[in-house]
Amino acid sequence: SAVISQKPSRDICQRGTSLTIQCQVDSQVTMMFWYRQQPGQSLTLIATANQGSEATYESGFVIDKFPISRPNLTFSTLTVSNMSPEDSSIYLCSVGQGYDGNTIYFGEGSWLTVV
Amino acid sequence: GQQVMQIPQYQHVQEGEDFTTYCNSSTTLSNIQWYKQRPGGHPVFLIQLVKSGEVKKQKRLTFQFGEAKKNSSLHITATQTTDVGTYFCGRKTSYDKVIFGPGTSLSVIP
Numbered sequence: 001s002a003v004i005s006q007k008p009s010r011d012i013c014q015r016g017t018s019l020t021i022q023c024q025v026d027s028q029v030t031m032m033f034w035y036r037q038q039p040g041q042s043l044t045l046i047a048t049a050n051q052g053s054e055a056t057y058e059s060g061f062v063i064d065k066f067p068i069s070r071p072n073l074t075f076s077t078l079t080v081s082n083m084s085p086e087d088s089s090i091y092l093c094s095v096g097q098g099y100d101g102n103t104i105y106f107g108e109g110s111w112l113t114v115v
Numbered sequence: 116g117q118q119v120m121q122i123p124q125y126q127h128v129q130e131g132e133d134f135t136t137y138c139n140s141s142t143t144l145s146n147i148q149w150y151k152q153r154p155g156g157h158p159v160f161l162i163q164l165v166k167s168g169e170v171k172k173q174k175r176l177t178f179q180f181g182e183a184k185k186n187s188s189l190h191i192t193a194t195q196t197t198d199v200g201t202y203f204c205g206r207k208t209s210y211d212k213v214i215f216g217p218g219t220s221l222s223v224i225p
Binding site: 031033041042043044045048090092094095096100102103104105106107108109 | 146148156157158159160163203207210211212213214215216217218
């Protein structure tokens with residue numbers, strides 16, 4: 001199994017500021033994923049964080065708004081830039097590393113409220 | 116992409132009653148995964164189904180994958196208050212990213 005730690009777990013942010021979320025995995029993984037879950041909604045993939053190359057963003061998400069770093073195989077950061085109230089969401093880090101190749105693990109999430 | 120839909124959106128049951136959520140796709144799915152997210156928690160992987168007609172059980176939970184691999188269901192027998200949460204189906208891509216359905220929120224009345 002994989003243990004994923006996210007920081008911060010919760011924050012209240014001012015409009016127009018930026019916040020960086022950290023994701024630490026207890027083992028090396030090739031890919032790490034960042035999801036957003038808006039209040040009462042499902043999870044939407046923001047991007048795939050690749051070690052040694054630029055992140056791959058999903059439709060509707062851009063690097064200027066959500067810059068991602070992946071300095072090594074156990075760590076990634078997601079920055080939410082120039083925040084607005086619409087960015088109030090849970091941001092979740094995810095990896096796949098089940099022994100069966102199917103299990104996907106999520107961090108506890110970072111709950112951001114933008115005021 | 117291959118989007119999946121879920122019904123119902125919400126379900127309220129009396130403790131001890133059964134519960135079923137359905138996941139449907141307009142196209143054939145290579146696999147279907149199920150997750151549970153408790154209130155205030157993060158999604159937890161439950162199971163993956165890949166074979167046509169596959170049925171898997173985990174204690175009171177029964178998962179099915181349709182013969183045409185376009186639908187799936189999660190059935191909980193005799194619900195308990197610990198079953199409260201949102202159940203998501205999703206499709207895992209070959210690179211471990213998951214395309215999630217909208218989820219079914221389950222409330223259990225003690």
